[in-house]
Amino acid sequence: MSIKKNIAISESGFIFDPSTGNSFTTNPIGLEILQLIKEGREQNEIKKHITAGYHVDDNTFEKDFYDFISTLQQLKLTVENEKKND
Amino acid sequence: MKKRTINIGVTGLNAIDSPGPGVPVIRALRESTAFDVRIIGLSYEAMEPGIYMHDLVDKTYQLPLPSAGQQALLARLEYIHAQEKLDVIIPNFDAELFNFIQLANVLKSNYNINVFVPTLEQFEARQKVNLYEYGKKHGIDVPKSKTIFSVKDVYSLEQEFEFPYVIKGKFYDAIIVYSTDQAVAAFHRIASKWGLPIIIQEFVEGQEVNVTALGDGQGNLIGAVPMRKQYITDKGKAWSGISIDDDKMLQMAKKLIQSTKWRGGLELEIVRTDDEKYYLLEINPRFPAWVYLAVGCGQNHPEALVRMAMGETVAPFEKYDVGKMFVRYSYDMIVNLNEFEKISINGEL
Known part of the structure; x- marks a missing residue:
């Protein structure tokens, strides 16, 4: 899964989808996670990054990460990555 | 100079x-x-x-x-x-x-x-009473519609339309109804204001999006800016809106202007469903009240219209700014x- 290419994410945490005109806001941690996803980082890498920087255990991170991703999917800000044939 | x-x-x-x-x-x-x-x-x-x-x-x-x-x-x-x-x-x-x-x-x-302005033929063909057939002719999805002339016809609509459906006047007004009683009341309310006939239209749920566009009368789309309503008044009018990047809406405008050789300004009222289907609700045969957003996005449609009216050839606009908003106010x-x-x-x- 990745963030749609045309989604604009500002440094303040303002997110704009130019195809629908929808806009959203996220907090600094949400913004950090979004940017990591946009960079193409896998969930494990993101977990390492966030748990190293913030006081959060693995289980709580995974639960919150899953909720966050579900929200992004509901808001249609994501696309599924194409599977590559070996 | x-x-x-x-x-x-x-x-x-x-x-x-x-x-x-x-x-x-x-x-x-x-x-x-x-x-x-x-x-x-x-x-x-x-x-x-x-x-x-x-x-x-x-x-x-x-x-x-x-x-x-x-x-x-x-x-x-x-x-x-x-x-x-x-x-x-x-x-x-x-x-x-x-x-x-x-x-x-x-x-x-x-x-x-x-x-x-459009020709009489162009003007008449896109009338609400003809829109369903118009969409079929030009390959554009239009919600199923029916024209009725008497309140008696409301009682037989249940066989053809599921609730809710929309009751529309021939020029203005649209009321969503959820029961036959509401439909009868809406029929009388709109008929007394705008006369007959009344148009019955299938209700399509989704985002309300519009395009303001300009045709040169030769089949060329001179300009088009799609907009999503952000704040809608109780009359269904956009009180604020934002320009969006939606190629399907632009293609719909282009297709219509090409196939009808539309002359002048027009507004397409569209519903975009969750599964990315586009249904044309209305074609207004003139600029919309939010046309100034197009100017803000880099396309001055009224200026282009005047130049064409004066006999000039105008090159089509090639781009517009996405994410520009209008916020209306009273003064x-x-x-x-x-x-x-x-x-x-x-x-x-």
Whole structure:
């Protein structure tokens, strides 16, 4: 899964989808996670990054990460990555 | 170098909660880089706010109501032209367009007044009562519709339409109904205001999105800007909106203008469903009241229309800014009674 290419994410945490005109806001941690996803980082890498920087255990991170991703999917800000044939 | 001045008559000076496009069209014209303008406001009622906006409108004349007919309109325009030497008229109301379309040739040949409007055939074909067939003809999805002439017909609609469905007037108004009782009440309410027939339309749930566009009459799309309504009034009007990047909406506008050879401004009212389907709800045969957003996005459609009306060839706009918003507001002007008196008694101000 990745963030749609045309989604604009500002440094303040303002997110704009130019195809629908929808806009959203996220907090600094949400913004950090979004940017990591946009960079193409896998969930494990993101977990390492966030748990190293913030006081959060693995289980709580995974639960919150899953909720966050579900929200992004509901808001249609994501696309599924194409599977590559070996 | 001094720009030439074009004398332009503009209608639709009302600006209530269902505003007319006249004032935004005038603002667009005043921002033209191609010409200067003298704006002649053409009003129907003494309380149209544009009459009193002297920084936008140089002089205003009352017109007879569209129901007075073409000859009354022509006689009035002849008088106005004698005072003002009109070069172009931009009609902005659906209800007056029929008369202006019918008079366009006479206005050109007898007075050299240019009116850049659709042909009568184009105008009639996209009427709400014909829209379903129109969509079929041009390969565009339109919600299933039916035209009815009597309230008795409402009682048999349950076999064809599921609740909720929409009851629409032939010119304006639309009410979503959830029961036969509501449908009967809506039928009477709209029929008493706009007359018969009444259009029944399948309700499609989704985001309300619109396109303002301009055709050159040769099948070319000169400009188009899609917009999503962000704040909608209880009359269904956009009180704020944002320009969006939606190629399917642009393609719909292009397809329609190409296949109909549309001449003039138009607005497409569209519903975009969650599964990315697009249903055309209405085609308004003139600029919408939010046309100034197109100017803000880099496409001055009213300016391009005037240039085409004056016989120039205009190159299509190639881009527009995405993510530009308009936020409408109301503004109280203080008007001296003698101005109201002049427009009421003399029919001009």
